[in-house]
Amino acid sequence: MAEYMAQGKQPEVLFWVGCAGSFDDRAKKITKAFVKLLHKANIDFAVLGTEESCTGDPAKRAGNEFLFQMQAMANIEVLNGYGIKKIVTACPHCFNTIGNEYPELGGTYEIMHHTQFLKSLLDEGKLKVEGGKFKGKKITFHDPCYLGRANGEYEAPRNLLEKLEVELVEMKRNKKHGMCCGAGGAQMFKEPEAGDKDVNVERTEQAMETSAKIIATGCPFCMVMMTDGVKAKNAEENVQVMDVAEMIANAEDL
Amino acid sequence: MQYLPNILFSIALAAGIGYFTLNIRKIIRNIKLGQEVNASDNKGQRWSNMVRIALGQSKMVVRPIPGLLHIFVYVGFVIINIEVLEIIIDGIFGTHRVLSTILPEGLYNFLIGSFEILALLVLVGVILFWTRRNIQKLKRFWNPEMKGWPKNDGNFILYFEMVLMVLFLTMNAADQSLQSLGAAHYVEAGSFPISKFIVPLIDGFSEGTLFAIERGAWWLHILGILIFLNYLYFSKHLHILLAFPNVYFGKVTPKGKFKNLESVTNEVKMMMDPNVDPFAAPAEGTQEAPSKFGASDVMDLSRIQLLNAYTCTECGRCTSECPANITGKKLSPRKIMMDTRDRLEEIGKNIDKNGEFKPDGKQLLDDYITREELWACTTCNACVEACPVSIDPLSIIMDMRQYLVMEQSAAPTELNVAMTNIENNGAPWPYNQMDRLNWKNEN
Ligand code: SF4
Numbered sequence: 001m002a003e004y005m006a007q008g009k010q011p012e013v014l015f016w017v018g019c020a021g022s023f024d025d026r027a028k029k030i031t032k033a034f035v036k037l038l039h040k041a042n043i044d045f046a047v048l049g050t051e052e053s054c055t056g057d058p059a060k061r062a063g064n065e066f067l068f069q070m071q072a073m074a075n076i077e078v079l080n081g082y083g084i085k086k087i088v089t090a091c092p093h094c095f096n097t098i099g100n101e102y103p104e105l106g107g108t109y110e111i112m113h114h115t116q117f118l119k120s121l122l123d124e125g126k127l128k129v130e131g132g133k134f135k136g137k138k139i140t141f142h143d144p145c146y147l148g149r150a151n152g153e154y155e156a157p158r159n160l161l162e163k164l165e166v167e168l169v170e171m172k173r174n175k176k177h178g179m180c181c182g183a184g185g186a187q188m189f190k191e192p193e194a195g196d197k198d199v200n201v202e203r204t205e206q207a208m209e210t211s212a213k214i215i216a217t218g219c220p221f222c223m224v225m226m227t228d229g230v231k232a233k234n235a236e237e238n239v240q241v242m243d244v245a246e247m248i249a250n251a252e253d254l
Numbered sequence: 255m256q257y258l259p260n261i262l263f264s265i266a267l268a269a270g271i272g273y274f275t276l277n278i279r280k281i282i283r284n285i286k287l288g289q290e291v292n293a294s295d296n297k298g299q300r301w302s303n304m305v306r307i308a309l310g311q312s313k314m315v316v317r318p319i320p321g322l323l324h325i326f327v328y329v330g331f332v333i334i335n336i337e338v339l340e341i342i343i344d345g346i347f348g349t350h351r352v353l354s355t356i357l358p359e360g361l362y363n364f365l366i367g368s369f370e371i372l373a374l375l376v377l378v379g380v381i382l383f384w385t386r387r388n389i390q391k392l393k394r395f396w397n398p399e400m401k402g403w404p405k406n407d408g409n410f411i412l413y414f415e416m417v418l419m420v421l422f423l424t425m426n427a428a429d430q431s432l433q434s435l436g437a438a439h440y441v442e443a444g445s446f447p448i449s450k451f452i453v454p455l456i457d458g459f460s461e462g463t464l465f466a467i468e469r470g471a472w473w474l475h476i477l478g479i480l481i482f483l484n485y486l487y488f489s490k491h492l493h494i495l496l497a498f499p500n501v502y503f504g505k506v507t508p509k510g511k512f513k514n515l516e517s518v519t520n521e522v523k524m525m526m527d528p529n530v531d532p533f534a535a536p537a538e539g540t541q542e543a544p545s546k547f548g549a550s551d552v553m554d555l556s557r558i559q560l561l562n563a564y565t566c567t568e569c570g571r572c573t574s575e576c577p578a579n580i581t582g583k584k585l586s587p588r589k590i591m592m593d594t595r596d597r598l599e600e601i602g603k604n605i606d607k608n609g610e611f612k613p614d615g616k617q618l619l620d621d622y623i624t625r626e627e628l629w630a631c632t633t634c635n636a637c638v639e640a641c642p643v644s645i646d647p648l649s650i651i652m653d654m655r656q657y658l659v660m661e662q663s664a665a666p667t668e669l670n671v672a673m674t675n676i677e678n679n680g681a682p683w684p685y686n687q688m689d690r691l692n693w694k695n696e697n
């Protein structure tokens with residue numbers, strides 16, 4: 001972004017990568033896949049790079065409002081400093097926090113989840129996909145809580161999957177009633193409380209009941225949780241977990 | 255002596271309504287112990303929610319079978335109350351079936367006929383509900399928090415409604431027989447599509463016996479209703495009244511939007527703005543920072559959250575969708591609501607006894623809701639989505655977490671590590687902020 005600024009230009013959209021997308025090995029692949037798609041569609045975008053910092057979502061959901069607001073205000077200062085208007089992110093938590101909780105703190109932007117953004121690119125004809133290697137494959141979609149229930153977006157990712165001509169099989173609990181992968185509320189960063197089972201294993205079992213070959217999702221944290229769930233069930237051979245953006249990029253062999 | 259029944263009736267009615275009013279006042283007083291909230295926004299949305307969700311039961315039918323049965327009972331309950339109006343007028347003035355003298359015959363017959371059909375549907379609904387609770391033993395009615403009073407409460411209500419409906423139909427059956435005997439006072443009025451099947455059972459009874467049955471059922475029915483009205487206060491059945499305001503005040507913003515604490519905003523702004531003198535006296539009119547962040551007891555919660563607690567029907571739909579509960583963790587969003595109500599009631603009783611609240615060495619946190627429960631929540635909003643009366647258990651969990659973290663620094667160790675990382679590295683993991691863009695050049 002700093003480079004854009006130096007040239008006195010404004011990008012069409014800012015890609016907010018997020019902590020997972022920047023540091024988590026698995027999530028970085030999603031980041032790269034999404035960037036490939038952005039390039040392919042000739043989107044003029046920028047990232048904040050080292051100026052980006054955690055949105056504060058995990059701090060807020062853990063109850064640390066102080067830390068959250070410090071993060072939020074620091075980020076807002078950077079974003080407003082660059083005059084950013086439109087943001088796209090591949091993380092539903094960043095999407096929710098920036099979209100819902102930043103405005104009151106002085107940061108109002110048009111924000112899109114990457115599945116929404118990709119859908120708009122397809123609708124505008126800037127990007128084309130065909131079934132490719134996923135055509136007819138049995139695929140189930142796991143709704144990330146902070147995209148689905150929290151913000152009511154169930155259709156954009158499903159639309160993309162439709163474009164890939166997959167056979168979409170829904171889990172019993174989907175959309176509004178979708179079950180959490182177990183990562184939210186800062187659970188990602190702590191051991192679960194004592195119980196009979198881990199949430200991600202339960203959710204993975206629900207996904208495997210559909211006998212889908214791929215569990216598609218749209219959140220780096222769901223990705224980690226579901227991947228671990230598949231490992232816990234020793235099913236890596238049969239079931240893959242993929243982000244919708246990766247699937248599109250893969251279908252195109254990008 | 256002639257007016258004795260009228261007088262007795264009026265006394266019973268006044269006592270019933272009086273005691274009920276007293277308790278409603280207590281509820282309002284207790285709710286006002288909570289923090290004020292401004293919910294004057296989105297009026298249109300709020301009214302439409304109330305019509306759809308409370309009146310229209312839209313969330314109930316998400317589970318079709320109990321949803322439909324609940325609609326029987328609910329519609330029956332509401333509509334049969336028109337009949338109660340007639341009973342009250344008759345009771346006070348000593349008339350009999352007074353509405354039949356005011357309304358056109360056809361309409362009156364239609365009304366009484368529909369009441370009877372509804373009464374039957376209520377009876378069927380209630381019996382099936384009882385079966386689901388006690389024979390089928392649906393899991394959500396057998397969670398640990400459903401022992402003792404909550405379990406009995408659920409069944410008492412069902413018995414109550416069964417008895418009331420049977421009395422209503424018996425009353426009508428005896429009335430019919432008296433009408434056909436041409437008994438004095440018993441005008442020919444009403445159509446009785448259901449209770450006519452009871453008539454053969456009392457066929458051949460003397461006029462005196464029939465009179466006793468009719469009066470007995472009439473009195474028990476109306477006294478039963480008055481008792482039921484007063485039972486509400488002690489019961490999860492309060493929802494039949496509170497569901498309406500509760501849905502009105504329910505969350506109208508996206509579920510993922512958690513409120514930003516204004517007091518924190520002020521402090522953070524102060525910290526970040528080099529021009530502000532941190533030691534300056536707060537400007538005129540600005541609020542003093544509250545002495546406490548988050549909630550450790552019910553008084554720290556908002557009035558809406560306390561209304562939520564009184565409204566909770568203990569149906570357990572929230573808990574049955576909760577990922578933490580499903581996987582055997584201690585957390586149950588229903589229990590969060592029940593605990594909040596129990597603690598609030600405890601404080602209410604304390605105030606009744608002492609005139610004002612005398613600290614009792616207890617609080618909502620730890621004495622009712624444990625930390626283990628609070629930390630098990632994934633903030634997934636499934637409970638909020640599932641609740642048929644727009645209750646938000648998650649907001650209470652969040653407020654209590656805020657207390658734990660900001661007042662007590664009592665987050666689980668791993669979370670403290672993650673938060674320190676966010677503070678120092680701008681990410682919950684111990685990576686260097688300068689490495690944020692490394693993915694760009696990796697392959
Ligand atoms: S938000 Fe928390 S309490 Fe509610 S269903 Fe999800 S995990 Fe359970």
Ligand code: SF4
Nearest residue numbers: 566567569570572641
């Ligand atoms: S909070 Fe709502 S869903 Fe949960 S038990 Fe109470 S009424 Fe039922």
